[in-house]
Amino acid sequence: MYKVVVPGDYISDEAKRAGEGTYVEEGKVYAANYGIVSEKEEIRVVALAGKYVPFRGDVVIGKIIEIAYPYWIVDIGSPYEGRLHINEFGREGDRKIDFSSMSDYLDLGDLVVAKVLNVDALMRIDLTLKDEFMISDRGRLIEISYTKVPRVIGRSGSMIKMLKEKCNCFIFIAKNGRIWIRGKEEDMNLATQVLLMISNEAHTSGLTDRVSNFLDSFKEKREGE
Amino acid sequence: MEDLRKDYVYDLIDSGKRIDGRGFQDYREITVERDAIDKAEGSALVKIGDTAVLVGVKVEPGAPFPDTPNLGVIMTNAELRPGASPDFEPGPPGENSIELARLVDRGIRGSEALDLEKLCIEPGEKVWMTFIDIHILDNDGNLIDAAALGAIVSLLKLRIPTERYGLTGDDMLSPRETPVAVSIIDVGGNFLVDPCLYEENAASSKLTVISNADGTLSGLQKSGNGGLKQEQIEAMIELGIEKGQEIREKFLVIEG
Amino acid sequence: MKNEELELIKDGKRLDGRGFDELRPITIEVGVLKRADGSCYFQLGNNKAIAAVFGPREMHPRHFQDAKMAVVTYRYNMAPLSDDRKRPGPDRRSVEISKVSREALDPVIIKEYYPKTAIDVYVELLQSDAGTRTAGINAASVALAAAGIPMRDLVSSVAVGKIDGEVVLDLSAKEDNFGEADMPISMVARTDTITMIQMDGRFTEDEFKRGMELAKQGCHQIYELQRAALLDKYSESVEQGEK
Numbered sequence: 001m002y003k004v005v006v007p008g009d010y011i012s013d014e015a016k017r018a019g020e021g022t023y024v025e026e027g028k029v030y031a032a033n034y035g036i037v038s039e040k041e042e043i044r045v046v047a048l049a050g051k052y053v054p055f056r057g058d059v060v061i062g063k064i065i066e067i068a069y070p071y072w073i074v075d076i077g078s079p080y081e082g083r084l085h086i087n088e089f090g091r092e093g094d095r096k097i098d099f100s101s102m103s104d105y106l107d108l109g110d111l112v113v114a115k116v117l118n119v120d121a122l123m124r125i126d127l128t129l130k131d132e133f134m135i136s137d138r139g140r141l142i143e144i145s146y147t148k149v150p151r152v153i154g155r156s157g158s159m160i161k162m163l164k165e166k167c168n169c170f171i172f173i174a175k176n177g178r179i180w181i182r183g184k185e186e187d188m189n190l191a192t193q194v195l196l197m198i199s200n201e202a203h204t205s206g207l208t209d210r211v212s213n214f215l216d217s218f219k220e221k222r223e224g225e
Numbered sequence: 226m227e228d229l230r231k232d233y234v235y236d237l238i239d240s241g242k243r244i245d246g247r248g249f250q251d252y253r254e255i256t257v258e259r260d261a262i263d264k265a266e267g268s269a270l271v272k273i274g275d276t277a278v279l280v281g282v283k284v285e286p287g288a289p290f291p292d293t294p295n296l297g298v299i300m301t302n303a304e305l306r307p308g309a310s311p312d313f314e315p316g317p318p319g320e321n322s323i324e325l326a327r328l329v330d331r332g333i334r335g336s337e338a339l340d341l342e343k344l345c346i347e348p349g350e351k352v353w354m355t356f357i358d359i360h361i362l363d364n365d366g367n368l369i370d371a372a373a374l375g376a377i378v379s380l381l382k383l384r385i386p387t388e389r390y391g392l393t394g395d396d397m398l399s400p401r402e403t404p405v406a407v408s409i410i411d412v413g414g415n416f417l418v419d420p421c422l423y424e425e426n427a428a429s430s431k432l433t434v435i436s437n438a439d440g441t442l443s444g445l446q447k448s449g450n451g452g453l454k455q456e457q458i459e460a461m462i463e464l465g466i467e468k469g470q471e472i473r474e475k476f477l478v479i480e481g
Numbered sequence: 482m483k484n485e486e487l488e489l490i491k492d493g494k495r496l497d498g499r500g501f502d503e504l505r506p507i508t509i510e511v512g513v514l515k516r517a518d519g520s521c522y523f524q525l526g527n528n529k530a531i532a533a534v535f536g537p538r539e540m541h542p543r544h545f546q547d548a549k550m551a552v553v554t555y556r557y558n559m560a561p562l563s564d565d566r567k568r569p570g571p572d573r574r575s576v577e578i579s580k581v582s583r584e585a586l587d588p589v590i591i592k593e594y595y596p597k598t599a600i601d602v603y604v605e606l607l608q609s610d611a612g613t614r615t616a617g618i619n620a621a622s623v624a625l626a627a628a629g630i631p632m633r634d635l636v637s638s639v640a641v642g643k644i645d646g647e648v649v650l651d652l653s654a655k656e657d658n659f660g661e662a663d664m665p666i667s668m669v670a671r672t673d674t675i676t677m678i679q680m681d682g683r684f685t686e687d688e689f690k691r692g693m694e695l696a697k698q699g700c701h702q703i704y705e706l707q708r709a710a711l712l713d714k715y716s717e718s719v720e721q722g723e724k
Contacts, residue, residue, distance in 0.1 A: 004715045006708050007589070007626055008634030008671050023591065023633060032591055032633065034626040034711055048715065049519065050629025051537055053595070079537045079598040122548065123597055147629070203715070320580040323573050335662075335682050429588075432678075442689060445664070445680035448580075450587040452674035455693055462686065 002203060005031035005045055012043055021045030036203065048203070052078045052146035052176040054125050058116045061141070061178035062127065064106050069099040072106050074114065074127060077143065077176045082125040084114065111135040113174070139170075139182035142192055144199040146177035151202040152195060159198070159208055166215040167191040190218060234427040238412045244423060245274075250464065252419040257378055257476050266386060267379035271372075274421060275365035280357065280375030282383060286346060286390055287354040297344020297352045301330035303359035303372060326359060328446050329373045329406070332435035333357075335443030338380060338400035346392060353385060366422035369433050373406035377477060403477040404443050405469035408433045409461045411453060416461060418468055432458060434465025438473060442466075487659050489644040495656065501649045502695055504639070504702060505612075509619075509710035511627050519628025521710075523620035526653060527610035529563075532620035534628040537598035550592035551600050555583035557617055559606045578614045585618050585638065585667035585677035591631040600630060611657040612640050618667050618677070623707050627714070635707050636676060638667035639699035641692040643684065648691040650699045662688070666696040670704035673697060 005011065009031040015024045019042030021033040031037070035047040054060065054076060062082055066073035074082040086097045089105050097105065106112065113135060114127040135141075144152070152173055153160045164171050169183035169191045181191050194211060201207055237244060247253065253274030262268035267282035289296060303326035305319075333339065344353040357379070359372045383398045410420045410428035417424060425431065429451025435444030442462065447453060453461075489496060499505070505526030514520035517533035524530075540546045557579045558571065571579075582604070590600065602625065604617035615638035622636045642652040643662040657663050662682030668675045684692065 004712055006635060006711045007632035008669070021631070025633075030633070032631040033629060035629075047629045049627060051518070051595075079539055079595060081539075320576050323576045324580055327573065327577050331681050335680075337683075437683075440686070442680060442684045442686070443682070445678055445689075446581075447675070447678045448584060450584055452588045452669065452676045453678075454674060455697075458675060458678065458693075459690065462689065466686075 003037040004035070004048075005037055006034050007031055011037060011045075012039075014043065017041070017043045019044040021047055047147055049145065050147060052076070054078055054080065054082065054116045054119055054176070056116050056118055058175040059130060060114055060116065060127075060176040061135070061172075061174040061180060062112050062114050062176075064108055064110045064112065067099070067102050067108065069102065072102065074112065076114075076125070076127075077146070077178060078125075080123045080125055082114065082116070082127040084112070084127050084129065088129050111141060111180070113172070113180075135180055139180055140188050140192065142179040142181065142195055144177045144179065144195065146175065148199045148202045149173055149175060149177055151207070152179070152198050154208065159211070162208070162212060162215070163191060163194060166212075166219065167194065186222075190215070230423055231427045234423050235412065238415055238417065238424075238427075243417065244421065249415060249417050250468070252468070252472075253421070255374075255472070255476070257374065259378060259381070265379070266384040267382070269375040269378035271375040271378070273367055273371045273374075273419060275363060276367055276371050276421075277361075277363040278368060278371040278375050279360040279362055280372065280379050281360070282376075282379045283356045283358070284383065284385055285354050285356070286351050286392070289345070289349065289352040293341075294349040295345045295352075296341040297339070298354045299330060299334060299339065299341070299357065300354065301326045301333075301357040301359070301376070303329070303361065305361045305364070322361070324446075324448065325369055325372055328369060328433060328435075328444060329357070329359065329376050332373055332404040332406055332444040333376060333380070335435070336402040336404040336437045336441075338377065338402045338404060339383075339398065340401060343395070343398060344385075346394070355380075355383070364422060366420050366425045367408050370406045370408050370419065373404070373435065374472065374476065377403055377405070381477065402437045402439070402443075403473050404435050404437050405472050405477070406433055406435045406444065407465040407468045407472070409464060410449075411451065411457065411461075416457075416464060418464065432461045432465075434462050434469070436462075436466040436469040438470075440466060487655075489656055489659060490647060495644070495649065495653075497653060499651075501647055502698060504651045504699055505653065507703065507706055509623065509706055511623060511710050511714040517624070517628070519624040519626070519630070521620045521623035521627060523616050523623070525612055525616045525619070525651070527608055528606065528612050528616040529608040530613065530616040530620045531605050531607065532617065532624040533603045533605075534600065534621070534624040534630065535603075536600040536628070537595035537630070538601070540597060540599035545599075546597045547592075549596050551590070551595040551598045553583055553587050553590055553592065553600045553602065555579050555586065555602045555604070555621070557582055557604045557606075557614065559609060559613065563606050564609045578617075581677050581679060582614060582618050582621070582667075586621060586625065586636055588674075588676050589632045589634045589636055589669060590625065591633060594631050600625075609654075611652050611654040611663075612665075615639050615665050615667070619703055619707060623710060626711055634669040634671050635704060636667050637670050637700040637703040637707060638665065638677065639696055639703060640665040641696045641699070643682065643688060643692075648688050648695060650695040662692075664689075664692050664696070666693070666700070668697070668700050670701050 033047040062074035071083040117126040258270040261270035265281035266284040303322040430449040508524040510522040519534040618638040644660040667677035
């Protein structure tokens, strides 16, 4: 069973093991977040809510919200914006990309998959494009809280694997809680429903089985029609 | 720049000193000039170190509040004059001057210094309205103590302009109590009385203690982003009452 | 304003039947507003407060940003029909209450985790019956936790006062209007650290100390209820999911 804590709850005397979501006062570890205690190597409190804060190496889905030469400014669902440098696209023949041609490459509203290169002390976030796949018009963006992402992925990817198979969709989950799905309209509807279900019930037990049963019964119903 | 100053103030206080060499429990030099404004019914110019506050009290007839038909009315307002401090923002009064005015007002009201029944002219119709206007001329910290002192000094022999309005009754009102505000800051566990501006900015918490001649409290206000323990508050209250009495003896003895 | 004719204490009990150290009934509900990052409904007697927290989010205008930490804002507002005399818009009383409430919560928020951002707290009073600022702070504290804002502790708040010469806990409107003193207090129950204290009226030093003791008791009780509400919110979602 999960142990839920509120800010200020005492957790442990082992100050050395204090990790994310906790703080240490006079040698004791206290909860800094409303969340669930996880005591592995580190004592952490996994937050039940909150805003995504980027770390180097995170892969995120972002949306271009501003063209501010030489950067595209990217909304990554965080209190902090990211930025992509024009160097991402090299040069146009002999010339560097200039302001007027930036929108030919990435325009306002475009969705991108990017990796966080660096976060500096002033919270400037440098991104680089990941070219695993392109986000195109065919497909759908779903947003959930970044805190639920681990549950959608599941232990060793078990949950996400099951979703991809049973929904027959391409599903990509980014660290910042944004999910890109692609497939037939009715398959995407099913996937959307299930993803929101997982997000709402992230901290319940037996979730994997429930999701599996739900998907199976849905499929049965469809085949029956 | 501000952080360097804060650290400097902290370190000094840690080693038992203040920027201007005062003791932790010492006020800067206080000067009080009564009747600084001719046209007001009561007024005072108070200086505490480089902080200067001018208080003027106007008395006019007006309508009472509906729920207190036979009581006079007190209204207190504070304004930061341009050039008073580098942080001055022109326009409608901000939260600091609103807090200051309301705190001074509560101190006077809570102590029942003014007998509001005596300010009644015609129950339900007409009462004397006392407008206390606080003008902050120069801000080097601890505006509250200066403003509160200015307010009570202005009320020491408050002229009631009966003749001007063709009314009868007493033409002077003296207060029944003399509330004094004493502000104390906490810097790393040390209590400092009468903080100057640098000290105010360095402190995490400030407690203003408003006390009366009979040792009772008629106002308390903690401000700032810190926390205080009960023992600290109780100690600050005792200190506030003690320093309040010192100020009272020097400036608030009602003659005749 | 003392009213000589009204007896606020009769046969050792207050007008509403409470003992001197009793709180009015409290109801707390977490997550009442879907659009806010965190929210809480807090009812204390006939006071009804809703707190909504947005953030951390980008702070505008930029020149108010702090490069090293989040900036906390707090807006207390009484809804127009919540009280007889209320006209729309912020008044001087609301401005002061907003300031002291912000200063009551600021000390526990770990602002360094979110530099350059704003954490905005909005508290609306739908109904008032003395103690609105304390209800607001209690609601805001829970809403901040529910929003995932990192904090060292929850903050709890209650007012004490003096009626007919007796020091009592949690004044009702009549007691506030006709009593002799009113002292709202906010504190961290875990450490008994006081983050807000104001006083209106007149207290002797001893009455003040008695008031502090009652306030501590009251805050400890409220803290347990705030904590339970947050824990219940979690187990409630667990139950619903497992159905």
